[in-house]
Amino acid sequence: MERLVPVQSAGQRLPVSPSLYQRIGSVSMRRSVSGLAMDRRINSRAPSLFAIRAQQSDLKESLGVASSSSSVENDVRIKKWEVDMYQNEVAISQGIRIRRKPPSTAPLGYSGPFELRLHCADSPSNILEEITWFKDQEVSRMKELNPLEALKKAAENAPPTRDFVGALRMAHQRTGFPALIAEVKKASPSRGILKENFDPVEIAQAYERGGAACLSVLTDQKYFKGGFENLEAIRSAGVKCPLLCKEFVVDEWQIYYARTKGADAVLLIAAILTDLEITYLLQICKKLGLAALVEVHNEREMGRVLGIEGIELVGINNRSLETFKVDISNTKKLLEGEHGRQIREKDMIVVGESGLFTPDDIAYVQAAGVKAVLVGESIVKQSDPEKGIAGLFGRDISHT
Secondary structure, rough: OOOOOEEEEEEEEEEEEEHHHHHHHHHHHHHHHOOOHHHOOOOOOOOHHHHHHHHHHHHHHHHHHHHHHHHHHHHHHHHHHHHHHHHHHHHHHHOOOOOOOOOOOOOOOOHHHHHHHOOOOOOOOOOOHHHHHHHHHHHHHHHHHHHHHHHHHHOOOOOOOHHHHHHHHHHHHHHHOEEEEEEEEOOOOOOEOOOOOOOOOHHHHHHHHHHOEEEEOOOOOOOOOOOOOHHHHHHHOOOOOOOOOOOOOOOOOHHHHHHHOOOOOOOEOOOOOOHHHHHHHHHHHHHOOOOOEEEEEOHHHHHHOOOOOOOEEEEEEOOOOOOOOOOOOOHHHHOOOHHHHHHHHHHOOEEOOOOOOOOHHHHHHHHHOOOOOEEHHHHHOOOOOOHHHHHHHHOOOOOO
């Protein structure tokens, strides 16, 4: 019986007979010299022994390199897949139900704790998960066109950012109302097209005249019909309001890209990012001079965010991720008790989001504790956005 020895192959230790390598090598060697018999009966018309040995040496080296390269590539695939699986486990442990990528089967040769995982649905469970999956693919494509290192250099030469948080505090003090972050938004997955004759610069200028403290600009093209070109155009047009890049961030690349396009702040969604990811992205924002609006939907996410250092802005989205129904009482619920106490203690600005259409809605969330509101649909649909803002607050909040 032949002796079996363990060897590392494609990330797994397998028992392989030494003679197997000899037989495989022999077959490969014979093919390499155009059918020439590899025995001692080599006549004078055959290639010299030195030439044959040279071919054998070259072949052995190439076989070794090819085999080693293939093994390394598969090991890398396995490790990358395992990292994704571990990230999923961490996300689940933090109550995150949105999967960052579509489920995939284990690479060939994988043996480990994840091979017995339960089968999960192959299709997105809700619109946010669908968008997140798309963003992962979109960012991968954009990275090829604009490498991260090039973006970092471009960000160093970008104009200074404007004080997003400071603008909100000043507007709140000036008007006595929650500061307005007015959203430049053409469409949404739930409502479809909101404004047919959509001119982002014209809308932004009207918002500024109407008293908006800051602007939110949708940069997602597929689901919201937005684009980074809108962000860039508004910045270039001389609008003075600080700009929030409303994007579904899944990678640091997007933050650098937003900075080069004129953003003063970015959105980070706790429903798709782990605590460690939020912490890391906050550090990048701080380095680039960007504010970060960290969005939550429920008490679990609020608790997580309050445990992360360095957060100044917390957005409460009143729209359910599961049903897409809107309930502004969600804001009040998340600001009650211990959460509300911590927010006041840390002097954080809470931003109310979704479902705000009337002065009563504004009064309700203000009484709950918000100091700013992010509003899009109820004002962008108006033929005159300035009047739309006045109607939302029940009075003129412009600087005039």
